Amino acid sequence: MSTFxxxxxxxxxxxxxxxxxxxxxxxxxxxxGVLNFAHGVFLTVTAxxxxxxxxxxxxxxxxxxxxxxxxxxxxVGTVFAALTELVLIRPLYGRHIEQVLVTVGLALAVTALxxxxxxxxxxxxxxxxxxxxxxxxxxxxxxxxRWLEIATAVVVLFALEAFLRRTRYGLIVRAGxxxxxxxxxxxxxxxxxxxLVFAIGGLAAGIAAVLYTLYSTxxxxxxxxxxxxxxxxxVVIGGLGSIRGTAWAAVIVGLVQQxxxxxxxxxxxxxxxxxxxxxxxxxxxxxxxxSFA
Amino acid sequence: MKRFAVxxxxxxxxxxxxxxxxxxxxLFEGGLNTPGxxxxxxxxxxxxxLALSYDLLFGFTGLLSFGHALYFAIGVYVSxxxxxxxxxxxxxxVAFTAIVGFLVAVILGAVSxxxxxxAFAMVTLAFAQAGSILVLKNPYDWTGGEEGFGVDYHQLPxxxxxxxxxKNLYWIALAYAAAVFAIVRWAVNSSPGHxxxxxxxxxxxxxxxxLKPYTYKLMSFVLASMLATAGGVVYLLLLGGANTDVTTxxxxxxxxxxxxxxxxxxxxxxxxxxxxxxxADHRLGDLSSSHRVSTxxxxxxTPLQQPLFILGVLFxxxxxxxxxxLTRAGQVGVRLDRxxxxxxxxxxxx
Numbered sequence: 001m002s003t004f005x006x007x008x009x010x011x012x013x014x015x016x017x018x019x020x021x022x023x024x025x026x027x028x029x030x031x032x033g034v035l036n037f038a039h040g041v042f043l044t045v046t047a048x049x050x051x052x053x054x055x056x057x058x059x060x061x062x063x064x065x066x067x068x069x070x071x072x073x074x075x076v077g078t079v080f081a082a083l084t085e086l087v088l089i090r091p092l093y094g095r096h097i098e099q100v101l102v103t104v105g106l107a108l109a110v111t112a113l114x115x116x117x118x119x120x121x122x123x124x125x126x127x128x129x130x131x132x133x134x135x136x137x138x139x140x141x142x143x144x145x146r147w148l149e150i151a152t153a154v155v156v157l158f159a160l161e162a163f164l165r166r167t168r169y170g171l172i173v174r175a176g177x178x179x180x181x182x183x184x185x186x187x188x189x190x191x192x193x194x195x196l197v198f199a200i201g202g203l204a205a206g207i208a209a210v211l212y213t214l215y216s217t218x219x220x221x222x223x224x225x226x227x228x229x230x231x232x233x234x235v236v237i238g239g240l241g242s243i244r245g246t247a248w249a250a251v252i253v254g255l256v257q258q259x260x261x262x263x264x265x266x267x268x269x270x271x272x273x274x275x276x277x278x279x280x281x282x283x284x285x286x287x288x289x290x291s292f293a
Numbered sequence: 294m295k296r297f298a299v300x301x302x303x304x305x306x307x308x309x310x311x312x313x314x315x316x317x318x319x320l321f322e323g324g325l326n327t328p329g330x331x332x333x334x335x336x337x338x339x340x341x342x343l344a345l346s347y348d349l350l351f352g353f354t355g356l357l358s359f360g361h362a363l364y365f366a367i368g369v370y371v372s373x374x375x376x377x378x379x380x381x382x383x384x385x386x387v388a389f390t391a392i393v394g395f396l397v398a399v400i401l402g403a404v405s406x407x408x409x410x411x412a413f414a415m416v417t418l419a420f421a422q423a424g425s426i427l428v429l430k431n432p433y434d435w436t437g438g439e440e441g442f443g444v445d446y447h448q449l450p451x452x453x454x455x456x457x458x459x460k461n462l463y464w465i466a467l468a469y470a471a472a473v474f475a476i477v478r479w480a481v482n483s484s485p486g487h488x489x490x491x492x493x494x495x496x497x498x499x500x501x502x503x504l505k506p507y508t509y510k511l512m513s514f515v516l517a518s519m520l521a522t523a524g525g526v527v528y529l530l531l532l533g534g535a536n537t538d539v540t541t542x543x544x545x546x547x548x549x550x551x552x553x554x555x556x557x558x559x560x561x562x563x564x565x566x567x568x569x570x571x572x573a574d575h576r577l578g579d580l581s582s583s584h585r586v587s588t589x590x591x592x593x594x595t596p597l598q599q600p601l602f603i604l605g606v607l608f609x610x611x612x613x614x615x616x617x618x619l620t621r622a623g624q625v626g627v628r629l630d631r632x633x634x635x636x637x638x639x640x641x642x643x
Contacts, residue, residue, distance in 0.1 A: 029411065033411070035411040035414060037546075091613070092612075092613075096411075097357065098612050098616065100357070101549070101553055101608070101612045102609055102612050102613070104549060104550075104608075105550070105606070105608040105609040105612065106605070107546075107605075108543070108546060108547075108602075108604075108608075109601070109605030109606050109608075109609070110605075111601075112596075112599035112600075112601035112602035112605060113596055113599065113602050116595045116596055116599040116602060117595055225542070225543075229418065229419070229542060232415045232418060232419065233415070233419050236412055236415045236416060236419070240411070240412065267426060267429070267430040270422075270423070270426045271426055271427065274419050274420060274423040275423075277416065277419050278420075281404060281407055281408060281416060282404065282407065285407045285408050
């Protein structure tokens with residue numbers, strides 16, 4: 001029983017991470033029709049900025065040092081995402097394939113650059129001791145970072161929902177997902193919200209990067225890409241452009257992966273996620289939420 | 294007749310290269326008939342052919358697949374496993390690999406083509422990722438996991454083994470490139486080939502004309518995948534072993550880079566893209582360790598150590614300024630002008 005609880009909470013933690021990455025991907029796709037291959041780079045940029053800042057703040061105690069580094073990482077990651085949209089995506093409006101190609105090029109180039117500067121080996125990040133301690137729930141010893149992941153994802157989910165439903169910018173984004181031509185026809189410059197959505201996606205991915213750094217206590221050039229592949233699967237299962245669909249899909253994928261890895265055999269969890277994707281596509285080609293453009 | 298003469302003459306001329314002992318300074322390390330140079334040229338030709346097989350999907354049918362590596366990896370791994378783990382005869386293994394490649398392409402193609410556009414890209418990516426995980430998991434010790442494994446060379450035809458036979462490998466790679474070129478040319482000019490290009494331009498219109506795009510897309514998908522599987526077998530002969538690099542998503546992305554840099558929807562474009570990319574990838578690595586580069590300041594030197602950084606940046610520049618690829622570079626001026634001066638039209642915004 002305690003193993004099952006541990007697996008469930010860990011699965012939810014993993015799902016939380018997938019949600020943070022996939023929500024940005026899903027919003028960007030829903031609004032702009034761009035599959036953002038550079039999303040993994042947003043994670044890499046935040047994670048490496050965090051590690052770099054932390055290594056420069058030698059004198060401080062661990063907790064404030066990590067918090068400052070995480071904050072700097074998030075700011076740099078968000079700015080990087082917004083700049084990606086402004087510099088690389090904006091000049092190619094309306095040419096979706098070219099936009100995807102540019103994000104592919106950016107993903108490869110930045111990963112190669114990071115590898116060239118800091119090497120391909122993992123770099124160690126000092127995380128506050130509290131996150132690696134465990135809390136006992138119904139006999140299961142659960143590492144504290146899992147709670148942090150789940151809580152953060154829930155906060156981000158509600159914040160995103162509130163932003164999309166209660167603010168004027170959110171309204172424009174939702175309307176843009178629904179019918180971009182009409183929003184433009186009503187005299188609203190929908191392109192401003194493109195940059196905004198990229199910044200939000202970059203911020204959410206950055207939060208995922210900070211949480212992943214807490215979990216693994218290392219940063220390496222490839223980790224962003226490997227997480228993003230599962231986020232892609234989550235986005236397709238959830239239905240492109242739907243935040244709630246993405247949240248459900250993230251939870252399902254995280255749980256399936258954990259259960260299959262433990263009860264069947266390790267590595268099988270990843271395969272069963274792909275199998276799940278195949279089944280969903282056969283039964284519901286538009287994803288769970290069915291709201292795919 | 295003239296249309297056949299030009300490609301035939303080019304491939305024939307390439308076939309005579311191993312007979313020349315000319316030394317081309319800067320371009321290659323040793324003379325043209327040295328094993329090192331022949332191996333590099335063979336790899337270039339192999340990737341030229343492979344890039345063209347990818348362009349059949351992307352450039353000619355308009356299908357953006359991120360899973361082409363899977364079919365290449367099937368060619369490498371299935372034939373290597375059949376020969377090394379089961380001690381099958383070379384030609385039996387090749388036939389078996391072709392059957393596996395065909396079945397996997399039909400089944401996975403049938404599932405992934407249920408969705409279109411970007412969703413198709415993600416689904417093919419997911420299936421390829423499953424293949425990659427399977428190889429890493431090393432079931433029954435067949436795939437050798439992360440390290441890969443060397444093929445049992447007793448099963449290979451004797452004339453492909455050994456450094457003295459590198460010229461034979463070069464001819465095999467050349468034959469592969471020429472065969473892919475001929476097949477793609479024949480397929481694209483056939484009547485399904487015309488439908489593929491119509492689907493690329495306007496899928497809805499093809500449907501309105503009473504044709505089923507799904508069947509045609511599946512045909513293109515299976516043909517491209519089979520060509521990639523054949524390329525995998527050639528790769529195995531060239532390198533004498535299987536490694537996990539060929540299963541990764543990055544491998545498919547490099548194919549995409551080759552095709553776009555060279556020119557999409559053009560036979561020579563894709564092939565030249567593949568050749569240039571492979572050449573640059575290998576030679577830039579040598580260049581970064583050369584004396585002239587090591588004296589440069591660190592800011593310049595560090596990015597040069599990663600060929601993928603340079604190629605990625607080149608790729609972005611090509612997408613921006615030479616959308617037709619380097620083989621259509623004549624249009625650069627026009628495009629630059631359009632990007633810089635013309636305000637975005639309504640059509641572009643939506």
